[in-house]
Amino acid sequence: MAKEAKLRRSARLADLALRLLEEPGRTFSLGQLARTYGAAKSSLSEDLSILREVFLRAGIGTIETSPGAAGGARYVPGISRERAENFVHRLVEEVTRPERILPGGFVYLSDLLGRPDILRDVGRIVAAAFASVDVDVVLTVETKGIPIAYAASFALGKPVVIARRDGQITEGSLVTINYLSASSRSIRTMSLSRRAIAEGARVLLVDDFLRGGGTIRGMQELVREFRAEGVGAFVFVEGPAGSGRVVEDVASLVKVEEIDADARTIRAVPGSIFSRAWPSSPWGGLFQI
Amino acid sequence: MAKEAKLRRSARLADLALRLLEEPGRTFSLGQLARTYGAAKSSLSEDLSILREVFLRAGIGTIETSPGAAGGARYVPGISRERAENFVHRLVEEVTRPERILPGGFVYLSDLLGRPDILRDVGRIVAAAFASVDVDVVLTVETKGIPIAYAASFALGKPVVIARRDGQITEGSLVTINYLSASSRSIRTMSLSRRAIAEGARVLLVDDFLRGGGTIRGMQELVREFRAEGVGAFVFVEGPAGSGRVVEDVASLVKVEEIDADARTIRAVPGSIFSRAWPSSPWGGLFQI
Numbered sequence: 127m128a129k130e131a132k133l134r135r136s137a138r139l140a141d142l143a144l145r146l147l148e149e150p151g152r153t154f155s156l157g158q159l160a161r162t163y164g165a166a167k168s169s170l171s172e173d174l175s176i177l178r179e180v181f182l183r184a185g186i187g188t189i190e191t192s193p194g195a196a197g198g199a200r201y202v203p204g205i206s207r208e209r210a211e212n213f214v215h216r217l218v219e220e221v222t223r224p225e226r227i228l229p230g231g232f233v234y235l236s237d238l239l240g241r242p243d244i245l246r247d248v249g250r251i252v253a254a255a256f257a258s259v260d261v262d263v264v265l266t267v268e269t270k271g272i273p274i275a276y277a278a279s280f281a282l283g284k285p286v287v288i289a290r291r292d293g294q295i296t297e298g299s300l301v302t303i304n305y306l307s308a309s310s311r312s313i314r315t316m317s318l319s320r321r322a323i324a325e326g327a328r329v330l331l332v333d334d335f336l337r338g339g340g341t342i343r344g345m346q347e348l349v350r351e352f353r354a355e356g357v358g359a360f361v362f363v364e365g366p367a368g369s370g371r372v373v374e375d376v377a378s379l380v381k382v383e384e385i386d387a388d389a390r391t392i393r394a395v396p397g398s399i400f401s402r403a404w405p406s407s408p409w410g411g412l413f414q415i
Numbered sequence: 416m417a418k419e420a421k422l423r424r425s426a427r428l429a430d431l432a433l434r435l436l437e438e439p440g441r442t443f444s445l446g447q448l449a450r451t452y453g454a455a456k457s458s459l460s461e462d463l464s465i466l467r468e469v470f471l472r473a474g475i476g477t478i479e480t481s482p483g484a485a486g487g488a489r490y491v492p493g494i495s496r497e498r499a500e501n502f503v504h505r506l507v508e509e510v511t512r513p514e515r516i517l518p519g520g521f522v523y524l525s526d527l528l529g530r531p532d533i534l535r536d537v538g539r540i541v542a543a544a545f546a547s548v549d550v551d552v553v554l555t556v557e558t559k560g561i562p563i564a565y566a567a568s569f570a571l572g573k574p575v576v577i578a579r580r581d582g583q584i585t586e587g588s589l590v591t592i593n594y595l596s597a598s599s600r601s602i603r604t605m606s607l608s609r610r611a612i613a614e615g616a617r618v619l620l621v622d623d624f625l626r627g628g629g630t631i632r633g634m635q636e637l638v639r640e641f642r643a644e645g646v647g648a649f650v651f652v653e654g655p656a657g658s659g660r661v662v663e664d665v666a667s668l669v670k671v672e673e674i675d676a677d678a679r680t681i682r683a684v685p686g687s688i689f690s691r692a693w694p695s696s697p698w699g700g701l702f703q704i
Binding site for chain 1: 424428429430432433436437438466468472473517519531534557558561562565568572573575576579585586610
């Protein structure tokens, strides 16, 4: 009997973990959970405390509980400082491997953008950094930003919208903007279906690589066309600033400081999302756990 | 003391669940887990049995354990029949909403492809259906197939490679093929970096929408150029067959049978991945759990 109760509790805890992980950010009412599991609210509160410890120790975020009769619990995705630092240091090592240097001073990143293990932690870092800004939707422009957008989406539990480069979209009426690519000094286009973003939505702008910042600025403009609000911007890798940036306040995961194609060396450091990750900054949420 | 032991066990079980979920398909040695948790192998075996029940009941796959001194455990992602059927019925309802009909007989699906809750279950269904073919890498062509590819990737724990439509890729030497789009009767192009797929890799081909099948056939050709092997093909939605298909054996999640733009009706049913999902078929893995 004692053993059975013990087993039941273990199983309930694991099931509760799955349920919370499946829908990050969603608040589950304590009363509803108590009915689902046929358990007392007090036992569930105890379960949630244990789970919080487990999640924090694993470095994947925390569980927030709200007290009272209408009390509930939700999984707040995030990442511990230790896990984030280990991750970004491995990433910097990866990014600076000389065989990544491509003609024209580009860096081969596609393999990293294809790996679900990397994207999972990227998503957690984005979720932690933008926890306080209450994102409704993640916006990117095809193609290479898409993996980063989905990484954020899976962690935040919020949808992705993808702006297209060509106007050849069979998606009804479009909103199209032309913008200046700051690095290539050429006019580029991005289009999005009129129904893709709701008025007033809080939009996180995401891309794979930041050069001059033209694409991010283009996204900001596109968001305004929808009467929505850009609440943050994130890139996987930030390149050398070169002849300056047309946007400020873009959080990056890795910052490439120098690419020397002749010497075949890349120098990189952890990106701005880390240097800003302190309580007094807008990215203060990152390492609260 | 008894209580403390109970708590410790609950926490261990939840932590084990997180660990297994994080790396689908990876085998963890029982000995290693026992050392990590400072627990006896017999207790861990018991934990794994409980977790297996919890995973099966949640309908998200199972835990396989191998016995013996070198024994281990791994999370095999999948989906229960009940969960898959509920999911696909909701999806069919969504897809057939009249406001999805676009000029030219197209169907607006981008919002569905943007939703992480939908993509999670899509990934589980793909993982279940292709469990027996041992996928190394998931291939898609930009743009709309990419979310489906990442859904599969997150569930399977395997990387994604994305073929590009234009040759303007800064990724070193490319493999490019031209192929005939069976539906639009035009020549199209797909390119992939020479380093993107290893020789002999087992490749799952993924796209959002199947019309004539030209794109899937193009991907098959591309895979052969890498001396790799296409081990399966999956699309989110299969359109009306119209004037025939140039490929066979593509698994689909939803099958649109008819789009009547004038009457503003779409007729759809669960796709071929379900009709084939029986033990005697290649998709037999789908509903074993």
